[in-house]
Amino acid sequence: MVLTLPLALLLGLACLLLLASPWPYLAPLAFPALAALAVLYRKPVWGLLVMLALVPFEGLFSAADAAGGSSSAGFTLNKLLGLALIAIAALQLLLRQLPVRRLRSNLWPLLLAFLAFYMTSLAFSSHLGLSLQQLRQLAVGLVLFSLTVLFGRDLDLPALARVLVLSVASTCVVALLSTSTQPASRAIGLLADPNYFALLISVALPLALLLVVRAPRWPQRLFWLAPLLLLLAGLGRTGSRSGLLVVLLTVAIAAWHYREHLKYLVIRRLGWVILAGAIAVPLAPALLPDSFIQRLEVLASLKSGVKAYADTSLARRSAYVVVGSQIIAEHPLLGSGPGTFPLEFAKTGYAIAFSIRGLPVELYREAHNTYLGMFSEVGVPGGLLFVGLILLSLRNCQVARRHWLSRGDPERAALAAHFGLSCLALSCFLFFLSVPSHKYLWVMLGITSFLRLQADDDAAGERP
Structure with a gap:
C-alpha cells in the first residue's frame, strides 16, 4: 500500500x-x-531468459548483425530488457536486496586483466572512433556476463536449455521452409549469414541432446527428439563446413561421455539402431544442398594447398591469417586497436583480389577468427588472456562434472557436461567467426563460472 x-x-x-x-x-x-x-x-532472471530466447529472432527487430552484438538505432525489446535489468540489478545491489558476494567468479581476475589490456590498446588506437564502437559492442557481452553471474543462483539451467533449444529450433523451421522453394540456397534462419545461424545451432545441439537423454519418460523424450532433428536438418541446410566440423567434434565427445549407455543401446536395442540408420542414411543427402556437397569435396584438395580458383572462401581465410600475422609482428604488445582489422586488411592487395563485386564495402573484411582478431587488434598479452578465459570456463565445467559424479548426482553432472559441450562448440566456432561480443559467449562464461562455484561451495561444505 x-x-x-x-x-x-x-x-x-x-x-x-x-x-x-x-x-x-x-x-x-x-x-x-x-x-x-x-x-x-x-523475477529478473525471467528477463534474462527472454533476452536469450530472442537472440535467434533479432533479425526481425534490427538490421544489425545480431551475432556480432551490434545494434541499430532505436529501441528493440532486447535493448529495453537489457536496460531494465541493469537498472534493477543496480537498485537491488544498492538496497542490499542482493548481496555483492553473488558476483563471485573465478573468471574475474582474467577478465579484468583482459579489459586492462583492451582499454590500453583502445587508448593507443589509430582509429579511435571504430575502437569505441567495438567497445560498445563488447560492453553488451560484459553486462550479460555480470547479470548471469549475479542471477545465477536463481537461474534454472534445465529451463534455460529448453528456452535455447526451442527458440533456435523454431528458426530452423523458418529456414527449412524458406529453402524448400530454393534448394540451392543456404539457410540463414532470421539472421544475415548462414555461419552465424550454424553457430546458434551448434550451441543448441548439446542442450537438445541433454533434454532427450534426461527426459523422465518416453513421451517427453520423443517430444525433445523433434527439436533435435530440426536442429540437425537446419545445420545441413546452412551449408556451413565449420558448423559441421564443430558438431562432429561435440558429438564425438558426447559419445565418449555416454559410452556406457551406447554399449547398452547397441547390445539391447540393436534392431532400433539399425532401423534408425536405415532411415537416416538415405534422408541425409536429401537434406544437404548440392552446393554444400561440392564445398565439402573441395576440402579433399587441401593436401595440395589452398587454391583461390577452387574455393575463394578458404583462400580468403588464408589471407586473413597472413594479414593478421603481419599485424601481430608489427604491434605485438597492444595490437592495432580494437575493431581495426578490417581497416588493416583493406590496405593490402588481398582486399582488392577478393572483392567479389568491386564495391568499396567489400574491401573491409573481418578476420573471421575471433582469436586471430584478438591477437592482432588487442595484442599478444590481451589475446592470451582472452584464450585463458575460454580455457578456464571449459575447465570449470570439467571440475563441476567430476565433482557431481563423485557425489553420485548424475543430474547435475549431465548439466555440467552438456553446458560444457555447448561452451566447447562456441569456443571452437570462434576459430571461424569474429564474434567477440556474442551474447551466447558471455552468458556461457557466466554459467560455467556459476557451475564451478556451486561445486566448490558444495565441496567446502563437505570438509570437516
Missing part, C-alpha cells in the same frame, strides 16, 4: 510523456509496461 501513490504518479507521468511524444498511440501500453517492470523486479 505504501507504493500505491508513487506507482500511480509514475504511471500518470509515463502516460503524459507518451501523449506528448511523437508516439501517442503507445500511451495505453504504459500500464502493462509498468506491470511487466514490477514482475521483472521480482
